[in-house]
Amino acid sequence: MELHRFFEGIRMMPEAVRQVGRLHIEERTYQRIKALFQRDKKKFYTTVLRQPDFRICFLYYFSRMGCETYERYQEDGIGERIYWDTFYDLTLWCENCFREYGAYGTDQYDWFFRHIECRLFRLGRLEFERMESEWALKYGRTEIKKGDTVINVHIPQGERLELAAVRASCEQAFSFWGKQYPYICHSWLLYPELSRVLGKESNILGFQKLFRIVQVDFAEREAEWRIYGKIQDDLELYQEATSLQKKAKEYLRDGGALGNGLGILDFSAG
Incomplete structure (x- = not known):
């Protein structure tokens, strides 16, 4: 080409x-x-x-x-x-x-x-990467050891995270990769405390319900970068052009933290 x-x-x-x-x-x-x-x-x-x-x-x-x-x-x-x-x-x-x-x-x-x-393909709304797990996880009967094969779910920017599109994307992934491997996701979108920033009807909170969140961490400031486009040490430099930016800024001002969640896709969810 x-x-x-x-x-x-x-x-x-x-x-x-x-x-x-x-x-x-x-x-x-x-x-x-x-x-x-x-x-x-x-x-x-x-x-x-x-x-x-x-x-x-x-x-x-x-x-x-x-x-x-x-x-x-x-x-x-x-x-x-x-x-x-x-x-x-x-x-x-x-x-x-x-x-x-x-x-x-x-x-x-x-x-x-x-x-x-x-290793990675975009299948509809989401990207799916076959990889060796960087984490040791356990949830119910699901146990993942470091090095086990998993399908890592990534969320590309630029489009609304509509749940119908997410579910359709997962179905494509099941056809492409199968269901023999656990599907995991490590993202700021899975941070549980986002419920204090977002409205109850938020697509992001609906996305979270498709996963069983098993860990949280604060190793990166991905949420701030994604919400504001740039990480600032001075909160007051963050713009407030959207309702999410306003609410996240208020949350951070009040001493809150925005981290990442690590979740395992529940095949039966939704």
Whole structure:
């Protein structure tokens, strides 16, 4: 697949496409960097990070490799809709990069190996990644040990989290991956205390009910980043353009904390 066709398919921002076109990376350089990616991802990251325009360089390399991944989708009989939806992630993260840094490309460089190695697929509203569990979990008769195969559920940004779409997405995943593995999710959207910030009819709270939340943590400030687009040490710098932003800010002012929840999908829920 040609790079221009790939960018059209994932609806990449026009200015980002223009900047990629100005890079003039030689084919032998691309092949060397791709081989490094396949052999040693940490060295790949550090090599590209040395470039002054590393964000747009990452976008170029991931997009080129994404083009080549198309053949594997065809060989495995995976539909084009799934291909385009999955790699649309590059566009979403390019938008985030521009909003946060004023630069096109991606700063989330350690995320996209999943897409290129066909570990993660977007199936409707949600993304599903087959991986080895990073956690040891137990809920009822369900026990997961570290290293066990699980399906990790991710929630892409940009669309409402309507429960009908979520359930349809899960059904697609069950057909794609099966039900022999536990489905888990680690996200700010599963933090139980969001009930103090959101209304009872919130889609997010409905999403939580599909999972059995077994752990919470405060290792990241993902909720603040997702709600406000940027993490600030001074709460007063957070905007209050939406009701969620207003309520979250008030909650934080009152000493509340926003963390992450870790949940196991209840196949019978909903």
